[in-house]
Amino acid sequence: MLTVLVLLPTAVAVSLLCLPRGTPRSVHVAWTATAVVELALTATIWLRHPAGGGLSHQERARWLPSVGAGYHVGVDGLSLPLVAMSCVLFLACALYTWRQTDRVREFAVLFLFLQSTSLGLFVALDLILFFLFFDLSLVAMYFVIAGWGHRDAARSALLFFLYTFTGSLALLLGFIGLYLAADPHTFDIVELTRDDPLAGRTTHGALVLLAVGVGLAIKTPTVPFHTWLPPAHTDAPAAGSAVLAGVLLKMGTYGFLRIAMPVMPGAWRGAAVVFVVVGVVSVVYGALVAFAQTDFKRMVAYTSVNHMGYIVLAVGAAGTLGGDGPAGDRARHLAVTGSVFQMVSHGLLTGALFLLCGVLYERGGTHRTAAYSGVAHRAPVFAALTGVAAFASLGLPGFSGFIAEFQILTGSLGPQPVATGLALLGVLLTAALLLRAVRQVFTGPLRLPPTGPGQATTTRSFPDLAWHETASLTPLLALAVVLGLLPRFVLDVIEPASLGVLRLLAR
DSSP states (O other): OHHHHHHHHHHHHHHHHHSOOOOHHHHHHHHHHHHHHHHHHHHHHHHHSOTTOSOEEEEEEEEEGGGTEEEEEEEOTTTHHHHHHHHHHHHHHHHHTTTOOSSHHHHHHHHHHHHHHHHHHHHBOBHHHHHHHHHHHHHHHHHHHHHHOOSSHHHHHHHHHHHHHHHHHHHHHHHHHHHHHSSSOOOBHHHHHHHOTTTTOHHHHHHHHHHHHHHHHHHTTOTTSOTTHHHHHHHSOHHHHHHIIIIITHHHHHHIIIIIHHHSHHHHHHHHHHHHHHHHHHHHHHHHHHHTOSBHHHHHHHHHHHHHHHHHHHHHHHTOOOSOHHHHHHHHHHHHHHHHHHHHHHHHHHHHHHHHHHHHHHHHSOOBGGGOBOGGGTOHHHHHHHHHHHHHHTTOTTSHHHHHHHHHHHHHHTTOHHHHHHHHHHHHHHHHHHHHHHHHHHSSSOBOOOSSTTOOTTTSOOOOOOHHHHHHHHHHHHHHHHHHHOTHHHHHHHHHHHHHHHHHHTO
């Protein structure tokens, strides 16, 4: 079933390219129908996932036996929530672009291919398979940004590709280091996790972790590897930004949990404090720079650096094992669980915020917050949904962001009290910057960007959300509320897997 889940979008994409060019409506129907089927398949896999955790729905096939690489896929509590979140977000993007008319077939093909590569990475249990999907996602997103972006899209797409491709090369070097350390040589993640090939090899382990860590840090991205992110987001189309932030950034943080921590436990414990520092710097720096932005979309992009920093802080704190007994173990379990929950929450909320940025740009032609005020007078539904997304992103109780950040901060406080205290500053700054942006754009006297010289800004139109925009945004925000009020059904899946990571880390 996992193979069908991964390959179906690409099969539909190839069909769209091979069949006679259809109308934009027929392409949208095919794209949306595929996204619905993918979500249904994911729901079936979720319902069949064993309650006790562990890998399920594993599929194996011979691929490159001469080098120890094979087709091996499966899901557990680390990957299944990300697969589900990705399918929800890709469906939201399909609905959001329902009225798009610019090269719709090519746009749909790229997004369908992106869905395959994203899901393939999250279910991959072989390092070469992981690397393959990692790299292919870069190619698809490059063309999305360059082909349908705004302003300096070609330069932003090139910067995105070069930065992240450099990260993938570092990742490949690390994977080869793991392969050479294993006896017998293999790229299978399950076998590498079981055998701990770097045990007792301090220098080798440090170099491999450096390569893997840099590759994943660029993708996450953390400070100082974040500079590709703001221009890529600012110039990408709204749906591209939503997938880039909601799905592709999670490939980095997921890699820490799937590969770096369980496969290299000794090296991770030795470098855990470094990741704690990087996480805290990303939290505070991302919030401070976001606070200084006058562009709404660029501000949201920097909040992604901030929110990804919480995840890096949590996984770093989980590696600082000490003699603090069961209480410390419970705290680290909470931190790892919170990091996975944060990935899901951030995907839903930041995906919604970027789609809302797209609505603002489509109506007003700019993301500059100073060009707007009083928009709620013309578009009350748009204002209401943006307000909900902003409050949810700042971690207000009742939303998924609160559950995630509470778990991360509570779990990190015991192992790393000073770092966690500094990270709280990021929570305050994020709240301030989001509320300031919402107040500036939606309250006060009506002011809209003029469409021509001498035009009064109060006379131009600013339509409220259309049906396809509402249909794409409402499920994302509704899920954020459901996860904030009833998180147990997701936590029951995550917690056994996060406990397994900690057991491997402590061996």
